Amino acid sequence: MKYVDEFRDGQLAQGLARAIAAEALPDRRYNFMEFCGGHTHAISRYGVPDLLPSNVRMIHGPGCPVCVLPIGRIDLAIMLALEKGVILCTYADTLRVPASGRLSLMRAKARGGDIRMVYSVTDAIKIARDNPNKEVVFFAIGFETTTPPTAEAIRQADSEGMKNFSVLCCHVLTPSAIINILESPEVRVLGTVPLDGFVGPAHVSTVIGSRPYEFFAEEYRKPVVIAGFEPLDVMQAILMLIRQVNEGRAEVENEFTRAVTPDGNLKAQKLVSEVFELRRTFEWRGLGEVPYSALKIRGQYAQLDAERRFNLEYKPVPDNKSCECGAILRGLKKPIDCKLFGTVCTPEDPMGSCMVSSEGACAAHYSYGRYKDAEVTL
Amino acid sequence: MSAEIKKGYIRPLDLRNGRVDMSHGSGGRAMVQLITDLFSKHFANDYLSQGNDGTLLPEAKGRIVVSTDSHVVSPLFFPGGDIGCLSVHGTVNDVAVMGATPLYLTAGFILEEGFPLKDLARIVESMAKAAKEAGVTIVAGDTKVVEQGNGDGVFITTTGLGFLPDGDELSGDRVRPGDVVLLSGTLGDHGVAIMSQRENLSFDTPILSDTAALNGLVATMLASGANLKVMRDPTRGGLAATVNEISHQSGVGIHLDEANIPVRAEVEAACELLGLDPLNIANEGKLIAICAKEDSDLLLAAMRSHPLGERSAIIGQAVEDPNCFVQIRTRFGGRRMVDWLSGEQLPRIC
Ligand code: SF4
Numbered sequence: 001m002k003y004v005d006e007f008r009d010g011q012l013a014q015g016l017a018r019a020i021a022a023e024a025l026p027d028r029r030y031n032f033m034e035f036c037g038g039h040t041h042a043i044s045r046y047g048v049p050d051l052l053p054s055n056v057r058m059i060h061g062p063g064c065p066v067c068v069l070p071i072g073r074i075d076l077a078i079m080l081a082l083e084k085g086v087i088l089c090t091y092a093d094t095l096r097v098p099a100s101g102r103l104s105l106m107r108a109k110a111r112g113g114d115i116r117m118v119y120s121v122t123d124a125i126k127i128a129r130d131n132p133n134k135e136v137v138f139f140a141i142g143f144e145t146t147t148p149p150t151a152e153a154i155r156q157a158d159s160e161g162m163k164n165f166s167v168l169c170c171h172v173l174t175p176s177a178i179i180n181i182l183e184s185p186e187v188r189v190l191g192t193v194p195l196d197g198f199v200g201p202a203h204v205s206t207v208i209g210s211r212p213y214e215f216f217a218e219e220y221r222k223p224v225v226i227a228g229f230e231p232l233d234v235m236q237a238i239l240m241l242i243r244q245v246n247e248g249r250a251e252v253e254n255e256f257t258r259a260v261t262p263d264g265n266l267k268a269q270k271l272v273s274e275v276f277e278l279r280r281t282f283e284w285r286g287l288g289e290v291p292y293s294a295l296k297i298r299g300q301y302a303q304l305d306a307e308r309r310f311n312l313e314y315k316p317v318p319d320n321k322s323c324e325c326g327a328i329l330r331g332l333k334k335p336i337d338c339k340l341f342g343t344v345c346t347p348e349d350p351m352g353s354c355m356v357s358s359e360g361a362c363a364a365h366y367s368y369g370r371y372k373d374a375e376v377t378l
Numbered sequence: 379m380s381a382e383i384k385k386g387y388i389r390p391l392d393l394r395n396g397r398v399d400m401s402h403g404s405g406g407r408a409m410v411q412l413i414t415d416l417f418s419k420h421f422a423n424d425y426l427s428q429g430n431d432g433t434l435l436p437e438a439k440g441r442i443v444v445s446t447d448s449h450v451v452s453p454l455f456f457p458g459g460d461i462g463c464l465s466v467h468g469t470v471n472d473v474a475v476m477g478a479t480p481l482y483l484t485a486g487f488i489l490e491e492g493f494p495l496k497d498l499a500r501i502v503e504s505m506a507k508a509a510k511e512a513g514v515t516i517v518a519g520d521t522k523v524v525e526q527g528n529g530d531g532v533f534i535t536t537t538g539l540g541f542l543p544d545g546d547e548l549s550g551d552r553v554r555p556g557d558v559v560l561l562s563g564t565l566g567d568h569g570v571a572i573m574s575q576r577e578n579l580s581f582d583t584p585i586l587s588d589t590a591a592l593n594g595l596v597a598t599m600l601a602s603g604a605n606l607k608v609m610r611d612p613t614r615g616g617l618a619a620t621v622n623e624i625s626h627q628s629g630v631g632i633h634l635d636e637a638n639i640p641v642r643a644e645v646e647a648a649c650e651l652l653g654l655d656p657l658n659i660a661n662e663g664k665l666i667a668i669c670a671k672e673d674s675d676l677l678l679a680a681m682r683s684h685p686l687g688e689r690s691a692i693i694g695q696a697v698e699d700p701n702c703f704v705q706i707r708t709r710f711g712g713r714r715m716v717d718w719l720s721g722e723q724l725p726r727i728c
Contacts, residue, residue, distance in 0.1 A: 010637070010711040017711070045655075047712020119577070231710050368714040371703045 009232065016235040017051040023242050030056045032241050033331055034199040035178060037064030037359025038229045044368035046231035056238065059331035060361035062177055062286060063201060065142040066093040067329065067353045067360045070283040071317040073170050074099035076307075077139045080168065081105070081113030084310055087131060088115045089124035090139040093357045098350055100317050121153040121167075128157075128165040137306045141170045145203040147295065148268040151275035154297065154304050166306040169297050172282065174204050175212045176293035180284075182220045186332055195331065197241040199234060200226035202256055209264025213252045221250040228256040275301060283316055285353050286329035323352035328361050335365040336373055342366060391415045396495040403489065403523030416499060417519055420506040425482075425517040433518045435482065440541035445472035448535040454501065457571050458586030459662075461534055462504030467591050467662055468613065469538035470512045474593040475609040475665055477548045477600060478540035483509060484518040485536050490529035501532060512591035514538070550627035552607040558674035559632060559694040560667045562595060562687045563588070565617055566645045569659035574648055585644050590663030595686045602680035604673035611665045616658040618716045620666060621694075621704050631699025634706040634716065640689045657706075658719045668696065 024030060034040055040060045049058065062068050074097050081088040095106040109115040118124050121138050128136035140150045150167060157165045181187060187195055200213055205226045213224045223244035227237035237255045244251060254260055275298060282294030297305040324338040335341050345351035347363050354360035391411055401408035418426060425433045449465040473480040509516055567588040574585055612620040625632045641656045649656050669677050674692055681687035704716040
């Protein structure tokens, strides 16, 4: 696959590494957050930190759809499967996310819940068609990338008059989460988290475009460089961020021009706004309640909204007290700062959500970066 | 017509439209018929026809190596193979990578009620062919039938027996810092062949499973005289799991070089699509070998001289590391750990 290799070329990477080392000023530190789990994964998977000078640090942001799912939402899904007897369709990553009472969707499945792993919402629709006598619920999670397919499915189910299909909507929005981080006292007032800029999302931006980031680049004086998910994209974005910082600029730049335009995908945006509206507030794991940060299904499609259809009531559940996911998602702490890391909490038996998906900060560090901790203690 | 005394008539096994039913496992005539008309017919050999509860094997020289493996692959037929040949190759390879010569296999079948006899015949024929090619004899077998819904068509458990000449045995705890890691060919072919079938992915060039018996390749490697420490076939869990097992057994770290690990372009593309890592994917016709550094070129040449080892490569080296970490230098130029996979390897969603 030539296309992919072009973006992973070791020699180009070395060249970029030299440019970064040459342009990063030795007497200052650069702290950049990659918002997206996809970037976190690429950075860890390809060993990007090895190619960066020691004064350039990457902070893993909250852009991993599984990591930000609060316990209360998983509890709702489990309840639907175990108590309401629905067929619950979900993406594979959510299966192992720890929920209340030491349950997870995987464990609920072992207790007899009919929980099925799907690759897309289309699979869920098919399951609903094949099981006309069962209620089928699609557990919809993810950022702006996964929202349009869910919207399309809801519209389709509506026009077909499907009677047994509904969606438990947990779609969240990227810009509000970034603003929440920038607004947090640690960043704004105390400056305990020095944040010098963002590597902006790749796939999300193909949908929403680069314009939504302009507000906070300007308002919070933080440069944003939108980058593709390939490791060379990330390196290039880091170089562009360093240049902005050095020149005192705070602009939205686009490294990912091969896919992202200023306006994004207008058709997809229109579809989404037809089916969804903003929630007043939504709980994020790690960030807490974030105003206007998620979507709910419009009243017009109420019968396709699992929350209304089954009269679900959301109950927030606090995380394990020792879990530092919240601080890690905000860049306040690193995975090794958590007492549970690698002992009580491992990818086999995750305590917090950052340990579940390979895009989560704790799991990425556990699977790919742990050798570095050892080098320090030796 | 004059009255004629008819012999007890049993309708022959309907291999075209027949299906497995509960009577095929009940110990009655139907079971005997299934065994004689299908299993004995294809596996035919003197040991199997002894007809006793156990099989008596001749005296043999050397220490005995034994290995057993249950096969539950879905789909049962996949590009490049099927559960039949896979169940032979898997066990032959487990015995062979111990440095032993595999000679005998036993086979246990769990059949699901309703399974088409036509498919069963295909599987049995494929097993017989694979065993013949690998030079092993199927000397004992067993069949059970479970009710519909309690199995997935066919499960096959095979046990292999082989003999190991005197001398140093190969073992996962013999690796020392400096030893060199070799791989016999491309990674991920089997797992991706299966997964692309399940996910209905189609490629310009279909990806075939690499399922194959490795005892010939192993014999060539042993004959080279290289100072081998351990061999292992990276099946479930892929290369990542195998190398981690060895590093922990031997108490060393292992450093791999991604640029030297052969992966087919189609497999790479499929992994990209499914969010998988070739290092974690199962192989059924590959082995890794670790040998003393000074013998690595000799061993590499021997491996490449065998058709199943043409794309062999040196992929890494053992190092001193009390944490027994496996690390890889990525093609991109960075470094990372290679860990066991947690849970199932699941495609990422975003
Ligand atoms: S190691 Fe586990 S418990 Fe600790 S912060 Fe990470 S996910 Fe939470």
